[in-house]
Amino acid sequence: MLAKRIQPMVFQARRLYVELMFQVMGRALQAVSEVDEKVQNEARALPDGFLFEMMVMPDGSKLIVEHTGQGRFRYHGDKAPRPVDLSIQFKHIAHAFLVLSFQEKTSVAFANDRMLVDGDISYAVRMTRVLNRLESFILPKLIAERAVKEYPADLHLPEKLISAARIYLKVATNFVETVRA
């Protein structure tokens, strides 16, 4: 009985968590592309103006980033200025929650058919590498190891701390600017 009453609240909390994580990730993608050279090199292969979307099917939370050139991303919130070029779609919010709460690695979610790719698969592979790199920076190592297939052996604590601090600062600034606007 109690479980039945609590269930809608749990669903609501899960939806809000996924929405918040998409907002953080979108801003963090923009930030990491300003901070990390490896991410910039990965992103440079994407066409200028390339729009990437991550969303929950059928019409749930989403994040949209654009490659503006020179390996830099710009976060567009959940509104795309034109049709997206690549969309990674979670089949259900429960699957998005598993990944975004680091209970299931992104690569495992792909292998488990939790997500669909609509667009050029080679760009999806590239964006997955970018997401892995981002997660390795911004998550504590113990949690990052649950999120990525393999924690990068060459990412040492000083580099991780400095990069993470810069990324979080940029994310926070972006949040403040959004609220002010």
Added chain:
Amino acid sequence: MTNKYYEFFCPVKVIAGKAALEHIPYELTGMAAKRPMIVTDKGVRAAGLLEPVIAACEESGLEITSIYDDVPPDSSTTVVRDIAGIYRQEKCDSIIAVGGGSAIDTGKAVNILVSEGGDDIAKYSGAGVLKHPLKPFFVVPTTAGTGSEVTSVAVITDEAKGVKLPFTSSFLLPNAAIIDPRMTLTLPPHITAATAMDAMTHATEAFTCMAKNPLSDAYATSAIKKISHSLLHVMDNPKDSDGRLELAQASTMAGIAFSNSMVGLVHALGHATGAICHLPHGLCMSLYLPYVLEYNLETIREPLGELLLYLEGPEVFAATPAGRRAEASISAIRKLRDALYKRCQLPRTLKETGKVTEDQLDHIAEMALDDGSIMFNPKEVTLEDARAVLRRAWA
């Protein structure tokens, strides 16, 4: 509770064995199809492989309405459009693809156009675009390797844009796959070897990569056992139809396995090598398999060790300490490759192919890193890792 989850899907009716071709008329009639079109290539026709298909249909009073026998090795959007035009002109109502990967992929793409309408196949490119079942579609494979008869994917080249268009939908799966040993009896030795090693790689990667699951495991292990038992026997006795059937069935089983659990780095490297150096796919698979297994070894030690049972049989498996079985599996694959090299000079290194230069390795590594298969490789692959595997595979 574990997070383990998997999906498995294969609705293809498999019609396999002696006189399997003779079931085609009955199966077509069962789907109310009366005017089938055959899609094939010149090589298949020249090898006389169409005759038994046509005879099987005519004997049952079913006329083949049209035959298109000019599918190129890399099928294009233009070819697909042309075949669809003939299909409509001749008022066909079903398709029988007879051939290897290219003829089968072309058959799948033609089926999209004639079922959905229009002339622009590029419109249907991508995953999940198709929403309805297509026209009756049968596949008669003439090689034992690609497994295309049980996969829901087709790849067609868009000549104008110079890109390969992927099509993915469960509606692309044929209604039936007809596995008849007569269709592979005349395969030359090097193609028999390369295609069988393609199937071996499908099964091995299906069993060791990230999306492995209990159902695909069952198909993968059976396929490996059949190939290990029959390949060298068929190389020595090419006219042995029982052995040929074993290899053909193994190819289909490996196809069912990998289409449900995907493949990994061997395929990523193989696709890149095929695109850059124009080497046949099966050859690339055979070439890279042991080097990639060595690279993945510590991540896949347990499943790879299990494969020793199917590669070498129970005696060798029992006599090998558990901790050495993974290495013994790799040795078994190397031994098989050596035996094939002795019989038909199937290359074991990039240098032995004579078609790859050392300065192409970096390009191959870069391209492999963007291949979709790499997502399912159990170990994360960096550019340096891919280069290292290629250097080991060089000579």
